[in-house]
Amino acid sequence: MAPLLVAGIDFGTTYSGWSFSFKHEFELDPTKVATKRWYGDQLVSMKAPTCVLIEPDGETFSAFGFDAETKYTHLVEAEEHDKWYFFKRFKMQLYNKDIKRDMKIEDETGKKLNAQLVFSSSIRFLKDDVLKVIGDRIEGVITSEEISWVLTVPAIWDVGAKQFMREAADMAGISSDKLILALEPEAAAIYCRHIPAKKGEEGSLSTFKTGSKFLVVDAGGGTVDIAVQEVTDNGSMKNIYKASGGDWGGTKVDEAYVKFLERILGMDSIDEFKRSNMEDYMLMIRDFEIKKREVDPQKSDKPVVAIKADKLKVDMDVVRNIFKIQIEAIVDHVSNLLDQSTIVEIGAIVLVGGFNDCPLLQQSFKSKFDDHTIIVPNDADLAVFKGAVIFGHKPELISQRVSIYTNGIEIRVPFIEHVHKESYKIKDEDGKVR
C-alpha cells in the first residue's frame, strides 16, 4: 500500500535536513515538499550543520546542528568542553573504511565513541524533529505504519557502509521494513526530472525522452558522487554504469584554506591559535563558510594578499588556487568518464549538491564540456532530500541499479587470502571457498 506520508532524511557530510510530503500533496505537486528553516547566527538554511553534541557520560544526546555548535562554543568559552563529545562532519569517517558494528569514531578533540551511537542519535534527532512538525500540522494521529522513511546515502559507499546506516536508522527507531535507502545522485535526478521546464528554457531534465542519457554529479561537502542514467520507456530512470566519484567535496576547499593560512602565517601559529583560542578559530572557519559562497570569479582586486583594517584581503587569483585542486579533480574525473567507450551519447550533465552552487565550479564545467547541456537546478543543495521524498512515494522511478563493483558475470569468485575481506568468505556447496 502506498504510504500516507513520506519523510526523507538527507544525512550529509556537512549539512543534514529532513523533508516530507503527504500522499495527497504529492499527487498535486510532487516537487512540493515541506522542509525546515534552521537558524544559525549568520545563516538561515534548509539544512543544519551535521554535528552532534553528546554529554560526558558518552551516551546522552545533548544537541544537534546549529544548537550543538552554539552549545559547544559556550562550553569551550567556559573551558568545560573537555569531557563532552562533539562530532562534526563525521560521516566521512565511513568512506572507504572496513566498517564493523563496534567501530569507533573520533570527536573534535580525539575522544572516541561507538560510531553507531553517534549516527543513530543524529538520525533519531532528525526523525523526532520531523515527527514533531508533522504532529503539529495534522489533526488526529498518524500511525508509524502509514509513514515511509527514505534515508539517502552516497552511491559510492560500499555495501557495508549502507548496511551500517540501515542499522543506525533501526537503532533510531526507524524499522527496516519502513525504510528505503536512496542513493544521493539518484534522488537528485528524480527531483530534477520533476521540476517543470521554464518557458523558453532548454535542457530541462523533465522533458528528456526515452533513451536520453545523462550524468548526475552530486558535489557535496564530503564526496562527489556521480551516476550515469538513462530514461526508460515508462519514463523512469535506470543506472547504466557503476557509480563513481571521490572525496573531492567542498570541505576540502576549507582544508585548503587552512593550509593556505598555515603557509602565510606558519603552522605553529595556527596550531597555537587553535589551542589557545579555539572559539575564535571556530568563528574563523564559520566566517570562511560565508565568504566562500560569495566568491565572484569576475572580480579582481590587487594586492594579492594583504591585511587591511583587521581583515585578510585575498585576491581572486589566490582564491581560485584554493578551489583549484578539487575543481580539477572533479572535472578530470567527469572527462574520463565521458571518454569511456561504454558510456556513449551522454547529452547532459546535471549538477547538484551544495558545492555545485560554486560559480567557479559551474564555470569550469561550462567551459570544459561546452558540447554538453549543463543543468543546474535552483536549489542544487536541496535536490537530494526533495528527490528522496518523491522516491518514497514512487519507488518504481528507479527501475534498476548497477552494482558499484563490477559488471562481471561470476557471482562468487574464489577466495584469495589477504586480498578479499575475511568477513565475506563463504563455503560453497561444492566445498570450495569463495
Ligand SMILES: Nc1ncnc2c1ncn2[C@@H]1O[C@H](COP(=O)(O)OP(=O)(O)OP(=O)(O)O)[C@@H](O)[C@H]1O
Ligand atoms: N556557493 C557556494 N560556493 C562554494 N561552496 C559552496 C556554496 N554553497 C555551498 N557550498 C559548499 O557545499 C558543501 C555542502 O554541500 P551539500 O549541502 O550538498 O553537502 P552534504 O550533503 O552535506 O555532503 P555529502 O553529500 O558529501 O554528504 C559545503 O562544503 C559548502 O561549503
Ligand SMILES: [Mg+2]
Ligand atoms: Mg549531500
